[in-house]
Amino acid sequence: MSSKNLESESPSPTGKGPKELRDEVLDAGLCTVCGMCLGLCPYLEEMGENVAFISDCRGDQGRCYAVCPRTATDLDALRKATIPDKQTDFVLGPHASIWMARAKDEEVRKKAQYGGTVTALALFAIETGRVDTALLTAWSQDPDEPHASSPLIAKTREEVLSASGSKYTASPTLKVLDGILRESGEKVFVVGRPCQVLALRKRMQIEDPTFPVERIGLVVGLFCMWSLSYRDFEKMIRPLTGDDRLSRIDVPQGRFVVETDRQSLDLDHDTVRTHSRPTCQSCFDFTSELSDLSVGSTEWKDDWNTLIVRTEAGRSFMDDAVEKGWIEVEPFPEDRLQLLRQASLTKKRRVLEQIDAEAAKSGVTPYLKIPQEEKDFILRTHGPGTEE
Ligand SMILES: Cc1cc2nc3c(=O)[nH]c(=O)nc-3n(C[C@H](O)[C@H](O)[C@H](O)COP(=O)(O)OP(=O)(O)OC[C@H]3O[C@@H](n4cnc5c(N)ncnc54)[C@H](O)[C@@H]3O)c2cc1C
Ligand code: SF4
Ligand code: SF4
Numbered sequence: 001m002s003s004k005n006l007e008s009e010s011p012s013p014t015g016k017g018p019k020e021l022r023d024e025v026l027d028a029g030l031c032t033v034c035g036m037c038l039g040l041c042p043y044l045e046e047m048g049e050n051v052a053f054i055s056d057c058r059g060d061q062g063r064c065y066a067v068c069p070r071t072a073t074d075l076d077a078l079r080k081a082t083i084p085d086k087q088t089d090f091v092l093g094p095h096a097s098i099w100m101a102r103a104k105d106e107e108v109r110k111k112a113q114y115g116g117t118v119t120a121l122a123l124f125a126i127e128t129g130r131v132d133t134a135l136l137t138a139w140s141q142d143p144d145e146p147h148a149s150s151p152l153i154a155k156t157r158e159e160v161l162s163a164s165g166s167k168y169t170a171s172p173t174l175k176v177l178d179g180i181l182r183e184s185g186e187k188v189f190v191v192g193r194p195c196q197v198l199a200l201r202k203r204m205q206i207e208d209p210t211f212p213v214e215r216i217g218l219v220v221g222l223f224c225m226w227s228l229s230y231r232d233f234e235k236m237i238r239p240l241t242g243d244d245r246l247s248r249i250d251v252p253q254g255r256f257v258v259e260t261d262r263q264s265l266d267l268d269h270d271t272v273r274t275h276s277r278p279t280c281q282s283c284f285d286f287t288s289e290l291s292d293l294s295v296g297s298t299e300w301k302d303d304w305n306t307l308i309v310r311t312e313a314g315r316s317f318m319d320d321a322v323e324k325g326w327i328e329v330e331p332f333p334e335d336r337l338q339l340l341r342q343a344s345l346t347k348k349r350r351v352l353e354q355i356d357a358e359a360a361k362s363g364v365t366p367y368l369k370i371p372q373e374e375k376d377f378i379l380r381t382h383g384p385g386t387e388e
Contacts, residue, residue, distance in 0.1 A: 017062035018043070018053065021071065024367070026051060030070040030279045034192070035151070035172030036199035037064040039179055046172055049148070049230055063206055069198040070279065074369045082201050082290050083311050090377045091341045091348070092308065093289025096315055098337065099329040100298060101307035112164045113250075115305040117295050117327055118191055118220055119164040121317070123157060124326040125189040130317075131217035132186035136163035137171045139245075146245055147237065148230045151176045166222075168249050169230040170277055174199060182210045187217045194285035197221040201290045218317055221288020223296025223306070225280075225347060232275035240265055253299065284351045284368055286344040293318060299343075300336055348378045 018041075025031055031051050037044050041064050043057040065071050079088050086094035102115025108123070109116040122134040133155055140148040149171035154160045174196055180188055190200060197219055204213045237246075237258060244260035251257075256272040258265045288294040292314030296306045307329065309315050321327045352375060355366040 016065045016071070017059050018057040018064055021062070021065045021068060022053060025068055025070045026053075030282060030367075032069055032193075032195040032199075032277070032279050032283070033170040033172045034069055034196040034199040035175035036067045036069075036177075036196070036203055038172055038175035039177055040064055040067065046175070049170065051172070063203075063208075066206060067199050067203045069195045069202070070282065070367055072365075072367055072369070073198070073202070075284075076369070076371050076374075078198075078201055078205070078290060081205060085312065086310070088289075088374075090374045091344050091381075092287055093285070094310055095294075096309045096311075098332040098340075099307045099309070099318075100301070100304045100332055101295070101318075101327050101329045102304045104325055104328055108161070108164070109303055111161050113166045113248075114297050115303050116164065117305040117307055118222070119160060120327045121218075121220060121293070121295075121321055122154065122160045122189055122191065124321045124324070125217060125317075126155065126160065127157065128324070130187075131189040133180060133184075134160055134163075134189040134191065135173060135177060135180070136160065136191050137167060137173045138163040139167060145230065145234075147234050153180065165248055166250075168228050168251070169233060170227045178211060181212060181215055185215075187215045189217045189220070191220045191222070192288075193222055193224045193227065194288040195224075195279075195283060197288045197291045198285065218293070218313060219291045221291030221294045223287050223294065224283075225286060225343075226273065226276035226283075227280060228272070228275050229277050233272075236272070236275060282351060282355055282367070284348055284370075286347045287340075296340075298336060299339065304330075306332065306336075306340060345378065345381055349381075352378055 033049060038046060038051060043053050043055050044051055044064060045054045079094055083094040088094045101117045103109050103117060103120035108119050112119045125131045126134055133153055136152045136154050137149050138152040140150045149167035149169050151173040152163045153176060154163060173192060180186055200219060241260050244262055246258055247261055248259040254269050256267040256269045258267060287308060292311045294308040298304050298306050309318055322329055359366045
């Protein structure tokens, strides 16, 4: 028996369902491969690096549509439901404070992408019993797809460490979350890209006893400007690296650096970016605005992270992690803050202009509903971009 629920058992609050998911997202090439719908419905399957219906779903409503980050989304309502005690900041989303942060443990920093804040927070959560499991993203174990990424349900230090480092391809990590909550009774620490955090928050809005939201221990969102199609990336990288496995990818200013155990390749950023997933062009969120804690690079000090505290749960978790010596934090410098704001604003402006232009051409309402005041602010604020 499938461990997934049948869609028809719980209708979507939007009145739309599988037909609209297919028309508006899957056939339109807008799936971010967040994985959220895959855990809900036995008719949806991962196909290569896309998602498809494997047989006809006869439901005319469905949670698959309601949870998707590329279907109708009232961003303001979602912000108010998720972070009710904070006014939003139109550029960085609702937040309480911003820090420089890093893991105190040197082994963590050595393995991690930058300061190892995410890995240290996941270890803190598991090793102090705050959660049972961390839902992370590791390199794929499939020998035919070595540069793809996939979900990892981590319970031990070794498992958490094995997921450290950024994979710049889109992993459907959330596909296992429904199963964990439905079947294991465990409390989970979730790490995801902004599109995944959006899908998770939409899922959390649906009343469903099989998805007990109190067992989502903490939601940590990564900063994200774009992700790669792994098939295209594979085609580009394989002639250069042969059968070597990648040990690290980094995107320092204007570069794209790929390392294997034997070599380091410095690739042209703009060329690599042509292989980014088309749906990333419609992504309004750079800093995971609906997470409890958001983590990104500092674009300055490689062994530190930027850490944005958003919710009360995030604040108390960070305070505990600092107090008990798992991470250290320093004030975020004002000049770096301006650069961070500029990077986020540049992404938002580009996306708003594009989705508005597409809506004007097609007559179809954009998936994202944003207050007019916020749109006006983003479109009239100008300055040099600093995208990764
Ligand atoms: C596709 C992508 C694009 C990014 N773009 C930017 C950017 O433009 N600017 C910026 O400042 N930061 C960006 N980041 C975030 C940055 O690369 C680091 O993940 C972040 O700074 C945390 O660093 P760390 O040292 O704490 O990471 P670590 O402690 O090494 O932890 C990294 C965590 O990321 C998770 N992870 C890795 N790959 C993925 C993936 N594909 N999907 C979901 N989760 C994943 C792993 O589960 C791991 O727990 C991006 C990350 C990804 C995955
Ligand atoms: S919910 Fe996620 S995986 Fe499913 S169609 Fe939407 S973007 Fe794709
Ligand atoms: S840019 Fe947006 S849609 Fe693309 S992977 Fe990052 S968060 Fe997801």
